[in-house]
Amino acid sequence: MLIKTHRDGFIHPFSSEITPQSAYQSRRDLMKLMATGAAGAALAGWAGREALAETVKPGKLAALPGAKSAVAGAVVMEKATDYKDASTYNNYYEFGTDKSEPAKNAHTLKTTPWTVTVDGLVGKPTTFGIEELLKLSAQEERIYRLRCVEGWSMVIPWVGYSMSKVLEKVQPLGNAKYVEFFTLNDPKTMPGVGSRVLDWPYIEALRLDEAMHPLAMLAFGMYGEVLPNQNGAPVRMVLPWKYGFKSGKSIVRMRLTDKEPKTAWNKAAANEYGFYSNVNPEVDHPRWSQATERRIGEDGLFAKKRKTLMFNGYEAQVGQLYAGLDLKKNY
Secondary structure (H helix, E strand, C coil), X not given: CCCCEEECCEEECCHHHHCCHHHHCCHHHHHHHHHHCCHHHHHHHHHHHHHHHCCCCCCCCCECXXXXXXXXXXXXXXXXXXXXXXXXXXXXXXXXXXXXXXXXXHHHCCCCCCEEEEEEXXXXXXXXXXXXXXXXXXXXXXXXEEECCCCEEXXXXXXXXXXXXXXXHHCECCCCCEEEEEECCCCCCCHHHHCCCCCCCCEEXXXXXXXXXXXXXXXXXXXXXXXXXXXXXXXXXXXXXXEHHHCCCCEEEEEEECCCCXXXXXXXXXXXXXXXXECCCCCCEXXXXXXXXXXXXXXXXXXXXXXXXXXXXXXXXXXXXHCCXXXXXXX
C-alpha cells in the first residue's frame, strides 16, 4: 500500500513508505514491521526484485569499455555489486516507485536520437548529440560506491568521464555559480510522470565547483556496457560523495545559473532533502539514522549493516569543497 501525504500542493510519498528501510535492516526491525502489517509488502517487493534479477545477466547490451581511470579516488578496491542487482534494484520514479518497477517498465524509453543542451550563463551554448558527447573525451572505468538515502549501497563500475569536460567546452561565464540538470520528461515513454509523486521534470543541481570536480562524472555505461534504461540511459550523472538521488538520470539539459536552483526532492520535502545532500553519517534523516548502510547483494535480507563513511569514503578528495560550511545546517 502506498501512503501519500500532501506536500507543497501535490501528493508526495515518503521514500520509507515506498520501500520501508526497516524491511532490510535486521530481524528485530522486521518483527516491528510485522506488528504494523507493513512487512508483507516489503518482502513482496524484495521477492519481486529477486525473481527479476535471476533473468538478468551482463553481455546483452552494446559494449562500452573504458580504460582504468587515473583520477585520484576514482577506483575503490571493493567487490563490485553483481550486475543483476545493480540493474534490477533501482530508484527511477519516472518508471515506478517500487525498486523492481524501473527494470520492468523502462523498455519504453527511447534513447536514440538523443541530445543534451547546455545553456544559461555560458559563452557557447551548445546542443550535443549523444555521439558527440561520447567522442568528447576518452571513456574511463571508475568503480564508485553508490549510497542511497534509504540506507542501502552498491559498488558499481561506471564508464564515462569527468563532467568538467562538457562544462569547459561551453565556457561558463564568471557569474555562473550553479548547474541544473534536467531529466527527460516524457509521459509517452515514462508512465511515472503522470503521477503526482514529484514535481516533474526531475531536476538536480550542483554548485559549479562541485560539478567541475574530477570525481563528478557523466556516465554512459556500466560493467563495460552501455547503460541499461533503468539505470539512466543514455547519459546520467554519478556523484559518489552524495546520496544517490543527486545523480540525475537520462539527462537532456544542463543550465548554468547564478542562483541556487530548487531541486526535485528539495521541493518535495525540504526538511528531509537539502540542496547539498552529501553523505554524512552524523546527520540523520528525520525518520531514520544514516550512520549505517546495507550493501545490496551481501547475504540477503538480514545482512549485517556497514558503518557509513563520511562523504561516502571520498572525504580526502572532496572535503575541501566544504571547508567552513556547516554540514548539519547545509544537509
